[in-house]
Amino acid sequence: MERLKLAFVAIALVVLSGCSPIDESQIKRLALPVGSTDRTDFVWDLWLGAWIAVLVIFLLVFGLIIYAMIRYRRRSADEVPSQVRYNLPIEALYTFAPVVIVAVFFYHTVTAQNAITEKVDNPDHTIEVVGSKWQWAFNYLDEDAVDGVNVFDQGTPRDIADLYLPVDESVRFNLISPDVIHSFWIPEFYFKMDVIPGRGPQENSFDLTPTREGVFTGRCAELCGMYHSRMLFTVHVVSRAEYDQHLVEQQERGMIGAPAGSDEAKTIAGLDEETSEEEN
Ligand SMILES: [Cu+2]
CATH class of the missing domain: 2.60.40.420 (Cupredoxins -  blue copper proteins)
Structure with missing residues (x-):
C-alpha cells in the first residue's frame, strides 16, 4: 500500500511539473496563445468548433453507455440480462456516424485552410x-x-x-x-x-x-x-x-x-x- 502511495505521488509530481503557471486567459482560448494576424480567427473558429463537437460526442457516447449500464443491468443473481447480437440498424449507425463526423471536420478544415492560405493581390x-x-x-x-x-x-x-x-x-x-x-x-x-x-x-x-x-x-x-x-x-x-x-x-x-x-x-x-x- 505504501508503495502504491509513493507511486501515485511520483506520477503526480511528474505530471504537475509539466504544467506552467496557470494563465486564465489562456484557458479561455483553449490553450492557444493570443492570436496576432488577420488569419488567426479562422484557426480559432476551427479550434473552438472542434472542441464543441468533441464535447457533444463525448456527452452523447458516455450518456448512452451510462444509460445502458443502468437500464439493462442484471437485477437479480439468477437472471442474465437479455443478450443481443447482430443488430443491423445499430451497426449501420455506428459505421455511418463516424463517417459523418469525419466529413464535417474535413469540410471545416478545408474551408479554414483555404481562408488562411488565401493570397492578397499586392502584398505591401x-x-x-x-x-x-x-x-x-x-x-x-x-x-x-x-x-x-x-x-x-x-x-x-x-x-x-x-x-x-x-x-x-x-x-x-x-x-x-x-x-x-x-x-x-x-x-x-x-x-x-x-x-x-x-x-x-x-x-x-x-x-x-x-x-x-x-x-x-x-x-x-x-x-x-x-x-x-x-x-x-x-x-x-x-x-x-x-x-x-x-x-x-x-x-x-x-x-x-x-x-x-x-x-x-x-x-x-x-x-x-x-x-x-x-x-x-
Ligand atoms: Cu530546422
Whole structure:
C-alpha cells in the first residue's frame, strides 16, 4: 500500500511539473496563445468548433453507455440480462456516424485552410525566409527597401535571427531551403509551413498581416538534424517607422544582399568553428 502511495505521488509530481503557471486567459482560448494576424480567427473558429463537437460526442457516447449500464443491468443473481447480437440498424449507425463526423471536420478544415492560405493581390512587403541547418535568414525583398538594395537578417546556431514585421501591413513570405526540410512556425500566428528544398515561391508561400505589436518566438517545427532545437528566431512586430529604421540599420551594418543559407551548416553550434573537410 505504501508503495502504491509513493507511486501515485511520483506520477503526480511528474505530471504537475509539466504544467506552467496557470494563465486564465489562456484557458479561455483553449490553450492557444493570443492570436496576432488577420488569419488567426479562422484557426480559432476551427479550434473552438472542434472542441464543441468533441464535447457533444463525448456527452452523447458516455450518456448512452451510462444509460445502458443502468437500464439493462442484471437485477437479480439468477437472471442474465437479455443478450443481443447482430443488430443491423445499430451497426449501420455506428459505421455511418463516424463517417459523418469525419466529413464535417474535413469540410471545416478545408474551408479554414483555404481562408488562411488565401493570397492578397499586392502584398505591401515580401520577405524570403531561408531555413538552413541550423538557423534562419530573412531577406527583405521590398523593391524600395533601402536605396534600392535588399537587406537581410541572419542568425547562427549561437545567435538567433531577428525578423522584423510592420504591424497592419500585408507580408508575403516565400520559404526556401538549400538543404533539408525545415518548418517555419510562429505560434502567435497560429501558422506553420514546411520549408522544402527544391520548392520555390510558387509552391511554398503564404500571406498574412500582423495585427498586434509584440515580440514573439519563432521556431523550426520539423526535426531537421542535430541542432534543430537551436533554430529559434525572434519576431518583432513593430510600427512602420521602426521597421524602416531597422532596415536602414541593417544596411549600415553591411547586411546587404540575399543570403541563400547553408553557411551555418558548416558551423558547430556554440563554437563558431568550421568543420569542413578543407580544415581537417
Ligand atoms: Cu530546422
